[in-house]
Amino acid sequence: MTNTTKQTGKQIAIFHVRAFGQRDAVFPADYDQVATITVPRHVPTDTAADMAYSLTQNIEAAWITGDRATPAPTVAARGGCRSSSVGDVFEVDGIRFRVEPAGFAELPADPNRFGGPNFDRSSTPDGV
Numbered sequence: 017m018t019n020t021t022k023q024t025g026k027q028i029a030i031f032h033v034r035a036f037g038q039r040d041a042v043f044p045a046d047y048d049q050v051a052t053i054t055v056p057r058h059v060p061t062d063t064a065a066d067m068a069y070s071l072t073q074n075i076e077a078a079w080i081t082g083d084r085a086t087p088a089p090t091v092a093a094r095g096g097c098r099s100s101s102v103g104d105v106f107e108v109d110g111i112r113f114r115v116e117p118a119g120f121a122e123l124p125a126d127p128n129r130f131g132g133p134n135f136d137r138s139s140t141p142d143g144v
Contacts, residue, residue, distance in 0.1 A: 025054040025084075028068045029107040030100065043105050043112065043123060050097050052086045064108045065120050072100035 031047040038046060055067045072079050078096040080087045091097050100106075104115045105123065113120040 028053045031105040033103045065113045
């Protein structure tokens with residue numbers, strides 16, 4: 017059976033920080049893309065990030081083998097990877113979200129514009 021969601025759905029790039037738990041990681045320098053996850057195209061961007069988090073957990077089986085996951089070649093070669101966690105980044109519709117202890121933080125399009133990925137865009141007059 018063909019998974020039509022995987023063929024026609026919204027693609028979410030999954031990036032894991034190389035040094036697990038590194039709180040000062042800079043995107044993209046300290047990250048590796050580990051997979052692409054596919055969700056239905058109609059799913060809103062913020063909901064897609066939530067779905068990506070749920071779909072990238074090793075609970076009952078390795079998430080990378082799921083029907084919505086396309087592993088990066090290096091991940092496929094080593095047979096899997098860890099669950100997504102705080103500090104990892106999901107790119108949905110060109111918007112990058114960092115996993116936080118509670119929810120997500122949107123990363124600026126240019127992480128160097130305001131001193132790195134921890135910048136809070138809401139504090140600028142134009143919100144960018």
